[in-house]
Amino acid sequence: MQNPGDALKKALLAALITFGLSFPIVALRTDTNLSNQLVLTERWSLAFTLSGIAFVAFLLLGLVRPAGDERATPKTARSAAPPHPFTRYLPRIGLAFLIAYPFLAVAISGSAGAVKWIDNFGIQILIYILLGWGLNIVVGLAGLLDLGYVAFYAVGAYSSALLAKNFDLSFWLTLPLAGILAAFWGLLVGLPVLRLRGDYLAIVTLAFAEIVRLVLINWVPVTGGYAGISGIPRPTIFGYSFMPGPDNIATALGLPASPLYRLFFLFYLALVLALAAYWVTTRLRTLPIGRAWEALREDEIACRSLGINTVTTKLSALAAGAFFGGIAGAFFSTRQGFISPESFTFMESAVIVAIVVLGGLGSMVGVAIAAIVMIGGTELLRELDVLKAVFGGEFDPAQYRMLLFGLAMVVLMVLRPKGLVATREPTVRLKPKVARGAPAAE
Amino acid sequence: MRWISDPLLTVDHLSMRFGGLVAINDLSFSVGRGDITALIGPNGAGKTTVFNCITGFYKPTSGRLALTHGTGAPAGAIDALTRSDLRRTRGANPELFLLERMPDHEISAQARVARTFQNIRLFPGMTVLENLIVAQHKTLMRASGLSLAGLFGLASYRAAERKAFELARAWLNVVGLADRADDPAGDLPYGAQRRLEIARAMCTNPVLLCLDEPAAGLNNRESAELTRLLRGIRSQTGVSILLIEHDMSVVMDISDHVVVIEYGVKIADGTANDVKNDPKVIAAYLGVDDEEVAAAGGGVP
Numbered sequence: 001m002q003n004p005g006d007a008l009k010k011a012l013l014a015a016l017i018t019f020g021l022s023f024p025i026v027a028l029r030t031d032t033n034l035s036n037q038l039v040l041t042e043r044w045s046l047a048f049t050l051s052g053i054a055f056v057a058f059l060l061l062g063l064v065r066p067a068g069d070e071r072a073t074p075k076t077a078r079s080a081a082p083p084h085p086f087t088r089y090l091p092r093i094g095l096a097f098l099i100a101y102p103f104l105a106v107a108i109s110g111s112a113g114a115v116k117w118i119d120n121f122g123i124q125i126l127i128y129i130l131l132g133w134g135l136n137i138v139v140g141l142a143g144l145l146d147l148g149y150v151a152f153y154a155v156g157a158y159s160s161a162l163l164a165k166n167f168d169l170s171f172w173l174t175l176p177l178a179g180i181l182a183a184f185w186g187l188l189v190g191l192p193v194l195r196l197r198g199d200y201l202a203i204v205t206l207a208f209a210e211i212v213r214l215v216l217i218n219w220v221p222v223t224g225g226y227a228g229i230s231g232i233p234r235p236t237i238f239g240y241s242f243m244p245g246p247d248n249i250a251t252a253l254g255l256p257a258s259p260l261y262r263l264f265f266l267f268y269l270a271l272v273l274a275l276a277a278y279w280v281t282t283r284l285r286t287l288p289i290g291r292a293w294e295a296l297r298e299d300e301i302a303c304r305s306l307g308i309n310t311v312t313t314k315l316s317a318l319a320a321g322a323f324f325g326g327i328a329g330a331f332f333s334t335r336q337g338f339i340s341p342e343s344f345t346f347m348e349s350a351v352i353v354a355i356v357v358l359g360g361l362g363s364m365v366g367v368a369i370a371a372i373v374m375i376g377g378t379e380l381l382r383e384l385d386v387l388k389a390v391f392g393g394e395f396d397p398a399q400y401r402m403l404l405f406g407l408a409m410v411v412l413m414v415l416r417p418k419g420l421v422a423t424r425e426p427t428v429r430l431k432p433k434v435a436r437g438a439p440a441a442e
Numbered sequence: 443m444r445w446i447s448d449p450l451l452t453v454d455h456l457s458m459r460f461g462g463l464v465a466i467n468d469l470s471f472s473v474g475r476g477d478i479t480a481l482i483g484p485n486g487a488g489k490t491t492v493f494n495c496i497t498g499f500y501k502p503t504s505g506r507l508a509l510t511h512g513t514g515a516p517a518g519a520i521d522a523l524t525r526s527d528l529r530r531t532r533g534a535n536p537e538l539f540l541l542e543r544m545p546d547h548e549i550s551a552q553a554r555v556a557r558t559f560q561n562i563r564l565f566p567g568m569t570v571l572e573n574l575i576v577a578q579h580k581t582l583m584r585a586s587g588l589s590l591a592g593l594f595g596l597a598s599y600r601a602a603e604r605k606a607f608e609l610a611r612a613w614l615n616v617v618g619l620a621d622r623a624d625d626p627a628g629d630l631p632y633g634a635q636r637r638l639e640i641a642r643a644m645c646t647n648p649v650l651l652c653l654d655e656p657a658a659g660l661n662n663r664e665s666a667e668l669t670r671l672l673r674g675i676r677s678q679t680g681v682s683i684l685l686i687e688h689d690m691s692v693v694m695d696i697s698d699h700v701v702v703i704e705y706g707v708k709i710a711d712g713t714a715n716d717v718k719n720d721p722k723v724i725a726a727y728l729g730v731d732d733e734e735v736a737a738a739g740g741g742v743p
Contacts, residue, residue, distance in 0.1 A: 294565070
């Protein structure tokens with residue numbers, strides 16, 4: 001515990017800094033009125049509330065936290081502690097929850113209220129889990145920092161939409177085709193950047209994503225430019241559709257019409273795709289190719305000395321990651337029915353990278369949790385009308401989404417620098433369970 | 443004198459320049475099949491550069507590095523291969539390889555030359571066992587049939603995996619690390635990491651094992667253990683060993699053949715005893731005046 005005097009001093013300083021920062025942007029706000037004049041709105045109470053929150057938060061933190069620098073400990077605690085039993089059962093509990101989720105949503109908030117929970121939360125999060133697991137192969141396993149992952153998401157979405165609209169292909173065909181096309185683009189971006197690593201690779205992939213976005217904007221005859229592509233055919237199942245019309249599945253089965261069937265279908269489709277991604281990735285990890293990816297992340301030169309072709313290894317990681325990005329894109333386009341370049345900005349790449357890093361590089365469960373926290377959390381912030389009680393009636397929590405998003409990332413990275421799930425499960429074991437404290441063979 | 447009668451690796455007129463710096467200048471020596479050969483010399487003599495050329499990490503400026511996989515290559519076979527633009531003979535017995543034409547991963551996978559590094563390069567986050575399985579990448583990759591056979595767990599792949607597993611286990615026993623098999627390699631003590639790196643190199647099933655300062659940082663007891671380990675590996679597998687070492691007690695103890703270089707030029711070549719008494723070697727190590735070397739019959743031009 002810190003000395004209370006010190007904690008108080010720090011809290012006062014924090015409050016002062018917060019006030020200093022919020023004074024120009026929060027307390028004094030300029031608006032344009034109807035006659036196009038700038039008017040000054042003063043919001044002193046909001047600025048004081050913010051400083052007050054900073055003061056209380058730092059005071060509590062200072063009183064609770066031990067004085068020593070604890071950030072040094074996580075580094076050394078690399079393997080010592082066996083994983084918490086909870087983490088072992090987490091995948092199974094999570095899976096059971098996910099399967100029951102749409103029914104729970106209907107049971108709790110009724111069929112009208114469930115739409116939001118299944119669509120905005122469930123399906124949205126599953127898309128990001130799929131994207132996170134795809135990028136996890138590239139960044140988490142192979143250690144190639146890819147800041148342009150959204151490019152493959154875009155390639156998948158546009159190729160699936162264009163194939164469906166122009167060639168009348170069924171969704172079930174465009175889905176794998178979108179994955180394969182995205183993987184092909186993964187190889188293409190991989191070829192020129194094979195010699196690059198770390199920062200350089202990050203910059204090149206960033207540029208690649210921008211190129212893809214600019215092509216989508218400017219190649220108007222094919223992509224429709226800013227207007228995007230609308231009227232993308234919705235998926236059908238055995239010829240029945242989920243949209244209102246003569247071949248609607250509910251009418252055919254004599255059920256009452258409801259938008260929920262479509263959402264249930266999309267939710268479980270996304271779940272199946274995500275589970276397939278999970279299965280393939282965990283399998284690949286225990287295969288020579290997956291072990292080579294991890295070895296590449298650990299030490300590229302050692303890989304070369306062991307006869308591993310680093311060129312094909314890197315390309316396969318980029319292609320496998322891009323494949324899942326493409327699948328997610330195809331699903332996204334058929335779910336929305338409309339796509340435009342707006343959906344594929346750098347912000348999306350940043351969010352996906354953040355999910356992978358926060359989840360813990362290489363950890364499938366960690367990435368899934370991070371996707372739930374990040375995407376679910378930001379969606380949840382739209383719901384927080386409670387905050388109006390603290391900050392006054394005109395406060396709109398949705399406007400502060402990105403601010404809180406950033407704050408959450410900073411806090412997480414300070415508390416858990418290696419991500420939510422930092423332990424790495426070996427792909428193979430000599431003994432089922434290691435006896436701790438066994439004498440070393442020396 | 444196996445390095446003359448039955449050479450495994452023949453280094454001919456090897457030169458390596460980095461811009462204006464000549465790291466190796468017209469160096470020739472050979473490594474005998476089944477020998478333990480030591481490459482020694484003062485700091486900065488170019489020893490590691492020679493290793494990097496042999497293992498393909500550097501492309502030599504000029505020279506030839508010829509490796510044969512068996513005895514009885516017809517005379518002139520290497521020259522014939524050199525005149526062609528091939529990297530290796532295919533299907534010939536014995537097989538010949540020109541290492542200076544091959545990329546590093548092919549030198550390991552096809553010519554079967556394995557190496558360790560001066561500053562240990564393990565995969566620290568992966569377990570000890572995984573380090574040894576990764577070393578068998580090529581065999582396992584072929585068995586996994588572009589990962590498809592492996593993805594669906596076909597029996598052929600599972601058998602190959604089991605074999606890889608057994609080989610890893612055998613090497614763990616040899617280097618005495620079976621107890622630590624499931625621990626991250628980065629958590630091992632220094633000496634154990636050195637032994638693991640040797641075991642990992644041996645898992646690639648090499649004909650030539652190149653060790654870059656294997657005794658660096660080891661105490662006397664560990665050095666003696668290392669000597670025993672290397673002798674054991676050689677006698678059990680018949681692998682030829684080429685090592686760079688500063689610890690003269692290790693070098694003189696286990697080497698059949700010692701090559702001494704200084705400033706990228708060979709100054710002595712012979713058995714440990716020959717080299718030990720060579721005035722030029724003594725001069726290189728103790729820093730004697732040039733005149734004295736000349737007087738001692740070193741023949742400095």
